Amino acid sequence: MAQPPKLPPYARFLGISAEAGEDGPLFHLPFAVSVMGRPHFLHGGAIAGLLEIAALGTVLERLRDEPGVSIKPINVTVDYMRGGRERETFAAATILRLGTRIANVEAFAWQEDRDKLIASARMTLMVRRPKATGEG
Amino acid sequence: MAENTPGTFDPVAATRMVTSLGHNAAIGARYVAHGADWMELAIDYREDLVGDTTTGVLASGPIITLMDMATSMAIWVRRGALAPQATLDLRVDYLRAATPGRSVVGRGECYRLTRRVAFVRGMAHDGDPEDPIAHVAGTFMMTDAA
Numbered sequence: 554m555a556q557p558p559k560l561p562p563y564a565r566f567l568g569i570s571a572e573a574g575e576d577g578p579l580f581h582l583p584f585a586v587s588v589m590g591r592p593h594f595l596h597g598g599a600i601a602g603l604l605e606i607a608a609l610g611t612v613l614e615r616l617r618d619e620p621g622v623s624i625k626p627i628n629v630t631v632d633y634m635r636g637g638r639e640r641e642t643f644a645a646a647t648i649l650r651l652g653t654r655i656a657n658v659e660a661f662a663w664q665e666d667r668d669k670l671i672a673s674a675r676m677t678l679m680v681r682r683p684k685a686t687g688e689g
Numbered sequence: 690m691a692e693n694t695p696g697t698f699d700p701v702a703a704t705r706m707v708t709s710l711g712h713n714a715a716i717g718a719r720y721v722a723h724g725a726d727w728m729e730l731a732i733d734y735r736e737d738l739v740g741d742t743t744t745g746v747l748a749s750g751p752i753i754t755l756m757d758m759a760t761s762m763a764i765w766v767r768r769g770a771l772a773p774q775a776t777l778d779l780r781v782d783y784l785r786a787a788t789p790g791r792s793v794v795g796r797g798e799c800y801r802l803t804r805r806v807a808f809v810r811g812m813a814h815d816g817d818p819e820d821p822i823a824h825v826a827g828t829f830m831m832t833d834a835a
Contacts, residue, residue, distance in 0.1 A: 563748035566715075566737045589711035596712035597776045598754025605750055609740075625741075626749050630780040 558610040567602055571610060578614055580607045580644040595637025595671075603644045604660040604674035605629060611646035612656050612678060621683040624656065628677050635671045640664055642671065656680050698769045700728060703762065713758055716751045726767040727798040730759045734790050745789035749823075752793060752813055753781055756825045759797030760809035764829055767799040767807075772833055774807065779827035787822045791815040797825075805834040 557571040558578050568585055571578045582588065582595075582603045590596030609624060616622045646660040656678040663670050704720035707713055716738065721729040732738075732755050740748025757776055765771050787793055796818075797811035806828055813823040 561741060561748060562737050562739045563750055567750070586711060587715040590713075591773075592711075596754065596757075597779070598716075598750065598757045599712050601753040601757070601779070602748070602750025605748070605753075623741075623743075625786070626783050628780065628782040629749065629753070630778060631753070631776075632778045633776045636775065 558614045560606065560610065563602065564606045564610075567599060567606070569603060569606055574645070577611045577645060577647075578607075580610065582642040582644070584639045584641060589639075593639055595639075595642060597631075597633055597672075600633070600637055600642070600662055600672045601629070601631045601674065603642060604631060604646075604662055604672060605676065607644035607646040607662075608658040608660040608674065608676040609678070611660075612648060612651065612658060612680075615648060615651060616680070619682065623681045624678045625681070626676060627655075627679050629674055631672060631674045633672050635669065637662075637671045638664060643667070652680070653682065654680055698765055698771060700762065700766055703765060703771055704730065707758065707762070712754060716754055718755060718758055721794055723762075723766050726763060726800070727796060728759050728762040728766050729794060729796045730755055730762070731792050731794045733792045734787075739789075744786065746786040747789070747793065749781065749783060752787070752795070752823055753779065755793060755795040756781065756797060756811055756813060756823070757827075759795040760799070760811050760825065760827055761797070761829060763797040763799040763809060763811070764802065764807040767802055772831060774829045774831050777806075777828040777830050779825060782824045783822070784824065785822055787815045793822065794818075805831050807831065
């Protein structure tokens with residue numbers, strides 16, 4: 554079983570934790586006032602933050618065996634489908650393509666039912682490998 | 690509660706209200722400036738908002754939160770009223786990494802407002818508006834529209 558990814562300070566600030574799953578890491582965000590937007594709802598920015606952490610963490614997990622590799626976001630598009638309520642939120646990401654220089658990732662967030670997404674994000678990431686060759 | 694009558698919207702008071710608690714308060718968002726259809730807010734650099742400890746660069750999440758808030762408040766500014774609305778989608782292009790230690794200013798603009806949908810765009814910079822760190826585009830839905 555793979556280890557859960559190491560999370561950056563911003564993920565700890567949000568209160569995110571990660572656990573290893575069968576198809577990649579699963580991310581949890583407990584509800585707290587510090588992630589609330591309008592009263593009783595999760596802030597869209599916190600949802601976007603969770604989706605980005607899921608996308609980045611899932612790619613980093615896949616690249617775990619490549620020393621010196623780093624990734625950074627080029628862009629993100631977040632779609633909000635339902636309001637996030639005062640309960641725990643989950644997120645996971647699917648790597649659509651992992652190239653030499655570019656990774657295309659989709660991340661999903663849900664609460665009580667994985668089939669009822671509250672938001673999704675599509676992210677394009679730049680992958681930096683110590684000795685990158687070829688086209689990404 | 691900020692005034693809800695058209696034409697009497699006070700962006701400074703509204704910012705004070707929406708940054709008084711919750712996630713906006715947690716990232717330390719504050720008022721900078723506003724115009725007829727735009728709103729400028731800022732966050733200060735903080736180590737607990739860092740996304741990469743090897744570089745000390747701010748995570749992109751706080752910048753999205755800042756831009757979500759600046760663009761949504763730009764709609765209130767343009768309408769002249771604080772009305773309920775929900776973000777439909779938001780795209781952010783990260784033009785370059787924010788410089789560690791610098792505050793980030795986010796400017797949101799509502800460039801088209803219909804009865805049900807507001808179209809927004811904006812940019813974020815860390816000192817020089819001519820050298821932005823991010824561009825955003827998005828849409829909001831008016832949740833009180835019939």
